[in-house]
Amino acid sequence: MIDNLFQLLTSSSILWMVAGVALGLVFGAVPGLSATLAVVLLIPFTYNLSADAGIATLIGAYVGGISGGLVSAIMINMPGTPSSVATTFDGFPMAQQGKAGKALGVGIISSFIGTVMSWIVLVLFAPALSKVALQFGPFEMVGAILFGFTAVVTLSGSSLHKGLVSALLGLSLCLIGNDSLSGALRSTFGVTILMGGIPYLPALIGMFVIAEIFNQFETIHEKYIVPKQKITEVYMTRKELKESVPNFLRSSLIGIFIGILPGIGGTFANFVTYDQAKRASKNPESFGKGNYQGIVASETGNNATIGGALIPMVAMGIPGDMVTAALMGGLMLKGAAPGPLFMREFPALSNTIFNSVLVASFVMLILMLLVGVRVFPTVLRLPKHVLLPAVLVMALAGIYNINYSISEMIVGLVMGLLGYALDKFKYPKTPLVITLILGRTMELNLRRGLMLSQGSLAPLFTRPFSIMFLVFTALALTIPFIQKKRQAKKAQLSQTNKQ
Amino acid sequence: MSLRKAESYFLIFLLVVAGVFIYTSSITKVTIKEPVSARAYGLVISSLFLLTVLTRFISINTKAYKEKDKSGTFKIDHPRIVLISTIAMIAYTLGIIWVGYYVMTFLYTFGMMMLLREDRTTKAWIVTAIGCLIFTVALYWVFTMFNVYLPNAWLI
Numbered sequence: 268m269i270d271n272l273f274q275l276l277t278s279s280s281i282l283w284m285v286a287g288v289a290l291g292l293v294f295g296a297v298p299g300l301s302a303t304l305a306v307v308l309l310i311p312f313t314y315n316l317s318a319d320a321g322i323a324t325l326i327g328a329y330v331g332g333i334s335g336g337l338v339s340a341i342m343i344n345m346p347g348t349p350s351s352v353a354t355t356f357d358g359f360p361m362a363q364q365g366k367a368g369k370a371l372g373v374g375i376i377s378s379f380i381g382t383v384m385s386w387i388v389l390v391l392f393a394p395a396l397s398k399v400a401l402q403f404g405p406f407e408m409v410g411a412i413l414f415g416f417t418a419v420v421t422l423s424g425s426s427l428h429k430g431l432v433s434a435l436l437g438l439s440l441c442l443i444g445n446d447s448l449s450g451a452l453r454s455t456f457g458v459t460i461l462m463g464g465i466p467y468l469p470a471l472i473g474m475f476v477i478a479e480i481f482n483q484f485e486t487i488h489e490k491y492i493v494p495k496q497k498i499t500e501v502y503m504t505r506k507e508l509k510e511s512v513p514n515f516l517r518s519s520l521i522g523i524f525i526g527i528l529p530g531i532g533g534t535f536a537n538f539v540t541y542d543q544a545k546r547a548s549k550n551p552e553s554f555g556k557g558n559y560q561g562i563v564a565s566e567t568g569n570n571a572t573i574g575g576a577l578i579p580m581v582a583m584g585i586p587g588d589m590v591t592a593a594l595m596g597g598l599m600l601k602g603a604a605p606g607p608l609f610m611r612e613f614p615a616l617s618n619t620i621f622n623s624v625l626v627a628s629f630v631m632l633i634l635m636l637l638v639g640v641r642v643f644p645t646v647l648r649l650p651k652h653v654l655l656p657a658v659l660v661m662a663l664a665g666i667y668n669i670n671y672s673i674s675e676m677i678v679g680l681v682m683g684l685l686g687y688a689l690d691k692f693k694y695p696k697t698p699l700v701i702t703l704i705l706g707r708t709m710e711l712n713l714r715r716g717l718m719l720s721q722g723s724l725a726p727l728f729t730r731p732f733s734i735m736f737l738v739f740t741a742l743a744l745t746i747p748f749i750q751k752k753r754q755a756k757k758a759q760l761s762q763t764n765k766q
Numbered sequence: 767m768s769l770r771k772a773e774s775y776f777l778i779f780l781l782v783v784a785g786v787f788i789y790t791s792s793i794t795k796v797t798i799k800e801p802v803s804a805r806a807y808g809l810v811i812s813s814l815f816l817l818t819v820l821t822r823f824i825s826i827n828t829k830a831y832k833e834k835d836k837s838g839t840f841k842i843d844h845p846r847i848v849l850i851s852t853i854a855m856i857a858y859t860l861g862i863i864w865v866g867y868y869v870m871t872f873l874y875t876f877g878m879m880m881l882l883r884e885d886r887t888t889k890a891w892i893v894t895a896i897g898c899l900i901f902t903v904a905l906y907w908v909f910t911m912f913n914v915y916l917p918n919a920w921l922i
Contacts, residue, residue: 308912308914311912311913428818428821428822428825429822431818432780432815432818432819432822435811435814435815435818435819436780436783436815438811438814438815439783439784439787439811439812439815441811442787442790442791442807442808442811442812446794446804448798448800448804449796449797449798449800449803449804450797451794451795451796451797451804451805452794452795453790453791453794453804453805453808454786454787454790454791454794454808455790456786456790477855480851481848481851481852484844484847484848484851484882485842485843485844485848486843487844487847487882488844650883651882652878652879652882652883653879653897655878655882656874656875656878656879656882657875657901659855659878660871660874660875660901660905663858663859664905667862668914671914671915673859673862673863673917676859676862677859680855680856680859683855684852688776691772691840691842692769692772692773692776693769693837710807713802713807714800714801714802714803714804714807717800717801717802718800718801721801722801722802
């Protein structure tokens, strides 16, 4: 493995990787374009490269794409990639307070740590963890998703009722389309473009980018989105790093685990890690107002899914998300089909994958700290009348390029208007997005599980992993109430003592 | 209009949406025998949605809530820009199919930039036109390099 690392660093592969990371960062930083798109568009380019150089380029684009999303999330409140949505919650308030440099620095370091942590797990535990993932049946998936849904409670803002309306709207939107179990058409209203259901990537871009463009139109009298400021204090202090250690560890582990689960990915991970960081914080009310720990959680979590998603791909030949599916396509072009024997049959290529994740994370760190923090904020600080139309064109181009589908652009626009309406009526959008991402997976696994158990829900309460998730779910729902009661009691006690 | 009243209208819209989901779920054909069919699942979720929206609607329309309501007024700043932008977005999306991606991108960005900027001097018109042209050419170059498929329209 060390030989392979040395080879990677001294051959032309490293130059291709730098190009891949740079392209990924640009795709990540532009709202609407994503890591998936960067990898997909690069695959034909890697055809003439060696297998090592090709995979290094693609993994570079993957790491860069996931990491680049933080820039626009912080600078203009529009996540560059769907996996950076939660970064906007605290990143943008920090930028508005004149702390854009600090927010960007925290995001970059967290992205780096998340990737490296996932690399360690990838190298040490890939085969063992993929076996654990294979034990996940439908009921375990339902348990995991239910646990994820608890984030709805925390991310509902001041009104849980509004959060529930938003979450159930998301679940209802998941009803639209072809039922994946029986093939029946449901809630398509006879419209052909709805047969495939509501695609969540265009929906997310609509909800968070297009809706934000509408919000910005309302403040068009302000020339810029964030006030002019110098990008300073980019590096995290020793104290901040020390304070963030538990958050780094927790968010990495959650991110890796979510990455391993097929079909869930970084978008969901950044919500869950943010939610857990808020719950674990002694100062949860500061989240959403510019607490840097929110950025630590979101960016560590989404980057940790990189190594996590590669685990089932390398060890079992199962793609963890859309990007790893595209990476598998890239490997197949080189005649190396990932599968259970991949690590044995292609040891050098496996090592290249492992080492590429590590090297790409360092390349990303260097590029972002030396170039990215200076160039991207300047570009994103264009006047609104220039930036907003350009961002909309890029966002729609990004949506179109996912499946070359105009109907998905229409979905993006409609969801943008819905997101704008939710903002106007102060309804949280995050619960809707979480349920929209996971709704179909939840339904599929629940119904499949019930078919296998002949209608019994007992396995949900008897299988070890699903019990574990149910306990986590129960704890996540009850602990905030207990904490609130305790705080109220304490406040009452101190008041009576004062009297 | 108060935000509470505006929210009530929004909730009525959501109630209609929930009703439509209940109806469309109820007419879903069940093709295989299973404990929870696509129809049953759809009915449960859409009914829960309806119930949640309904309780919210009732709760914000109670006398007690109205008396305590401090949610403020519902207002859209720069409504002309919001409306024109919405129409422009729809026209741009449809124009890509009929007219052509690059022509529409140039027209959309130029139109929006001129709409959004405060000064509309001759210099501003020229600078904006050149900027939009460069942006469109850059997109053309990137899309051609990556062999991006675009709809077959009247123009490019």
